[in-house]
Amino acid sequence: MTQSNQIDDDELFDTGDIYANRELVTVGYVPDENRIVGRQEEMRKVGQALGPGVEGGPPKNLIIYGKTGAGKSLVAKHVAQRAERRARDNGIHFVTCYVDCSNADTETRVAREMAFSIRDELSPSMEIPMNGIGAAEYYRYLWSLLDDQDVFVVILDEVDKLQEDDVLMQLSRAQESGKTDAHVGVLSVSNKIEYRDRLNKRIDSSLQDREHVFDPYDADELRSILNNRQDAFKDGVLEDGVIELTAALSAQEHGDARKAIDILQEAGELAVQENATTITETHVRAAKERAEINRFKELISGTTTHVKYTLRALALLTQDTRTDDTTAAEDWFRTNEIYAFYRDIVEHEGHNPLKKDSVYRILDEQSFLGITESRHTGGGKGQGSYLEHTLLTDPGIVLEAVADIQD
Ligand SMILES: Nc1ncnc2c1ncn2[C@@H]1O[C@H](COP(=O)(O)OP(=O)(O)OP(=O)(O)O)[C@@H](O)[C@H]1O
Ligand SMILES: [Mg+2]
Structure with a gap:
């Protein structure tokens, strides 16, 4: 040896x-069919929307809402893939394309993504410029690619990231306005339920969207997903x-x-x-x-060092007062108390503390961001009311996160 x-x-x-x-278990792994657990009802809803397309008719538009990690993207892609397979078995010319609007957030980018994606699938040798042309030209490529197609389904994932809604208009009216003979169906996906209100009435009615909300998974469902x-x-x-x-x-x-x-x-x-x-x-x-x-x-990555010192002060105060039988709701501290502690910490580190006003403003800001909560209290006869603050995150987590404050 x-x-x-x-x-x-x-x-x-x-x-x-x-x-x-x-x-x-790595990020980005796309589970195949036999790894998808549950979500039958959700798949059925998407299936119902795409069903007519599988027979060569016009698919229905659908907007999927739900919190992050609820399986929306997975189900949308999976059912679209199956629809394509089934339609082709039926002799229907059916193409789908997937656009992530957090990358393609303008009309031109979405139109380009669609044109490229369909080109790659149907006509890989066709030349389409990468840049220098606008949305209208990309649509023209797209419509010409779709010439012999019966059905075109596009998934617009993270659709709320779109800066403009014109894409939805173009797609929903493409056939009506004679741009293409293919039936066009749009599956939009969003984790912001408020998005619906943002769509203006005109687009709303022309899209005739149905919507379906994916509920969050419960512990049993998560267990099945992990078991699998x-x-x-x-x-x-x-x-x-x-x-x-x-x-x-x-x-x-x-x-x-x-x-x-x-x-x-x-x-x-x-x-x-x-x-x-x-x-x-x-x-x-x-x-x-x-x-x-x-x-x-x-x-807190974009915040100043003094925000971090303030949070450290509040976290230390919280940790000191917390015993096993106190709950977070009892850990309220007055601005003065936090400020005194903050000042000690900053001076101990050899820096100049901010004035009390500024720390007060920092606390106000943090409460706006949902990191802390503030309330007015006291104010009995002849007394002023004062502001108290509490930390909404576990102090141990906060202290770890602000452990090394870089100046
Ligand atoms: N029913 C399921 N069976 C198996 N894996 C699942 C299931 N639902 C979600 N997952 C997995 O969980 C992760 C998140 O799912 P997905 O990307 O579909 O969530 P989402 O609802 O689109 O979230 P976001 O709004 O953040 O985009 C993915 O890795 C996916 O593979
Ligand atoms: Mg998603």
Whole structure:
């Protein structure tokens, strides 16, 4: 045997010994048909909208609403794919295309995406300019590509990110206005229920949209989704109770399937870092906490150092007063109290504290952002009323998130 202080490939690229099919829990993995759990009613709604198209008739437009991680994009893509397959079996010329409006947020970009996507599918050798032309030209390419097609279905995901609604007008009136003979159907997807009010009346009536709301998943449904991916890990790696706990923790936060899968993935990473051979409930709790810290960090990432010092002061005060039997609702602190603590912290770090007014404004701002809550209290006869503040996030999370304040 040769002695070497080189790291061999196995060790260098070691991903831990717990995974059998890691891909199943990675972000961006698109589950195939047999990994989709439940959501039958939702699939049926989308199926009903696309049904006429499968027979060569005009599909109905549908808007899907629901909170983030509710399976909207997944169900829309899945059912559209199946509709295309079924229609083609019926001898119908049916094409679909998927546009993510958070990337393509103007009419020109959406029109270009549609033209490129259909070109790639039907006529890959056709030349379409990448830039230098406007929406009208891209539509012309699109309509000409659709010449021999019976049905065109487009999924506009994250449709509320569109800066202008003209695309919806164009699509809904394409056939009526003689631009194309194909029947056009639009599946719009949004996680903002308020979006509907934004669509103006004219578009509203011309789209004749139906809508369907996806409810958040409950703990049972999340458990089934996770159970159906547990073969990401080798047998015996997931300790009893791990899936149940992950599902329960995610159900508490509006039943987001993406978050549930992320927590399981992160718990796996933590286990690998510790060279553990199993994933335990402790890993899951730590993964959830890490996710919360990251989210909180992101929330305050653009703020000044003094916002962070103020939050640190409030979090320390909260932590100090909290005993096992106090609830968050009792942890209210007056502006003065927070300011005094803030000033001590800042001076201790060798900086100049802001004036009380400014810290008051910071607290006001944080309450507007939903990080803290403020209320007026006191104000008995002859007394002034004063403002109190409470932290809405666990102080441990906040303290971790503001642990290293960079000046
Ligand atoms: N019923 C399900 N079965 C299996 N996996 C699911 C199911 N629902 C959601 N998922 C998974 O959860 C993640 C989030 O789902 P999806 O992207 O469809 O959510 P969404 O409702 O579109 O959320 P957003 O509004 O944030 O875009 C995806 O990785 C998806 O694969
Ligand atoms: Mg989505």
